[in-house]
Amino acid sequence: MPENIRSSRNIALTITWIEIICCALSVPFFALRKSVLIAMIVFFACIATWRGFIAKTTLNYMGLLFHASYTIAVIGAFEIYVFLDYILKL
DSSP states (O other): OOHHHHHHHHHHHHHHHHHHHHHHHHHHHHHHHOOHHHHHHHHHHHHHHHHHHHHHHHTOHHHHHHHHHHIIIIIHHHHHHHHHHHHHTO
Protein backbone atom coordinates (compact mmCIF):
# COMPACT_ATOMS: atom_id res chain seq x y z
CA MET A 1 0.00 0.00 0.00
CA PRO A 2 1.41 3.44 -0.89
CA GLU A 3 2.48 5.64 2.01
CA ASN A 4 0.04 8.49 1.22
CA ILE A 5 -2.93 6.12 1.29
CA ARG A 6 -1.70 4.53 4.51
CA SER A 7 -1.26 7.89 6.27
CA SER A 8 -4.69 9.10 5.08
CA ARG A 9 -6.29 5.89 6.32
CA ASN A 10 -4.60 6.22 9.71
CA ILE A 11 -5.83 9.80 10.09
CA ALA A 12 -9.34 8.68 9.11
CA LEU A 13 -9.25 5.90 11.72
CA THR A 14 -8.21 8.39 14.40
CA ILE A 15 -11.08 10.67 13.45
CA THR A 16 -13.42 7.67 13.54
CA TRP A 17 -12.73 7.20 17.25
CA ILE A 18 -13.85 10.79 17.81
CA GLU A 19 -16.96 9.97 15.80
CA ILE A 20 -17.65 6.90 17.95
CA ILE A 21 -17.36 9.01 21.11
CA CYS A 22 -19.79 11.57 19.66
CA CYS A 23 -22.17 8.78 18.72
CA ALA A 24 -22.06 7.46 22.30
CA LEU A 25 -22.61 10.96 23.67
CA SER A 26 -25.77 11.34 21.58
CA VAL A 27 -27.54 8.67 23.64
CA PRO A 28 -28.18 11.07 26.58
CA PHE A 29 -29.75 13.49 24.10
CA PHE A 30 -32.23 10.74 23.24
CA ALA A 31 -32.89 10.20 26.95
CA LEU A 32 -33.59 13.91 27.28
CA ARG A 33 -35.97 14.17 24.30
CA LYS A 34 -37.47 10.62 24.30
CA SER A 35 -38.49 10.74 20.66
CA VAL A 36 -38.72 7.82 18.24
CA LEU A 37 -37.20 9.97 15.50
CA ILE A 38 -34.15 10.79 17.62
CA ALA A 39 -33.82 7.14 18.63
CA MET A 40 -33.77 6.11 14.98
CA ILE A 41 -31.21 8.79 14.08
CA VAL A 42 -28.94 7.77 16.98
CA PHE A 43 -29.28 4.09 16.08
CA PHE A 44 -28.53 4.62 12.39
CA ALA A 45 -25.69 7.02 13.24
CA CYS A 46 -24.08 4.25 15.28
CA ILE A 47 -24.51 1.82 12.38
CA ALA A 48 -23.13 4.35 9.88
CA THR A 49 -20.17 5.04 12.15
CA TRP A 50 -19.41 1.34 12.48
CA ARG A 51 -19.80 0.86 8.72
CA GLY A 52 -17.48 3.82 8.15
CA PHE A 53 -14.90 2.28 10.47
CA ILE A 54 -15.02 -1.03 8.58
CA ALA A 55 -14.87 0.80 5.22
CA LYS A 56 -11.85 2.79 6.32
CA THR A 57 -9.95 -0.27 7.47
CA THR A 58 -10.69 -2.20 4.27
CA LEU A 59 -10.55 0.87 1.98
CA ASN A 60 -13.99 0.05 0.60
CA TYR A 61 -15.19 2.92 -1.59
CA MET A 62 -18.92 2.12 -1.41
CA GLY A 63 -18.79 1.89 2.38
CA LEU A 64 -17.05 5.24 2.56
CA LEU A 65 -19.66 6.71 0.21
CA PHE A 66 -22.51 5.36 2.36
CA HIS A 67 -20.91 6.68 5.52
CA ALA A 68 -20.22 10.13 4.06
CA SER A 69 -23.68 10.43 2.50
CA TYR A 70 -25.49 9.51 5.70
CA THR A 71 -23.28 11.69 7.86
CA ILE A 72 -23.57 14.76 5.67
CA ALA A 73 -27.24 14.47 4.71
CA VAL A 74 -29.02 13.05 7.74
CA ILE A 75 -26.80 14.03 10.65
CA GLY A 76 -26.13 17.48 9.16
CA ALA A 77 -29.84 18.12 8.69
CA PHE A 78 -30.51 16.85 12.21
CA GLU A 79 -27.93 19.26 13.66
CA ILE A 80 -29.57 22.14 11.78
CA TYR A 81 -32.96 21.02 13.16
CA VAL A 82 -31.62 20.94 16.73
CA PHE A 83 -30.04 24.38 16.31
CA LEU A 84 -33.24 25.91 14.89
CA ASP A 85 -35.32 24.24 17.59
CA TYR A 86 -33.09 25.75 20.24
CA ILE A 87 -33.21 29.21 18.65
CA LEU A 88 -37.01 29.18 18.27
CA LYS A 89 -37.51 28.22 21.93
CA LEU A 90 -35.64 31.30 23.18
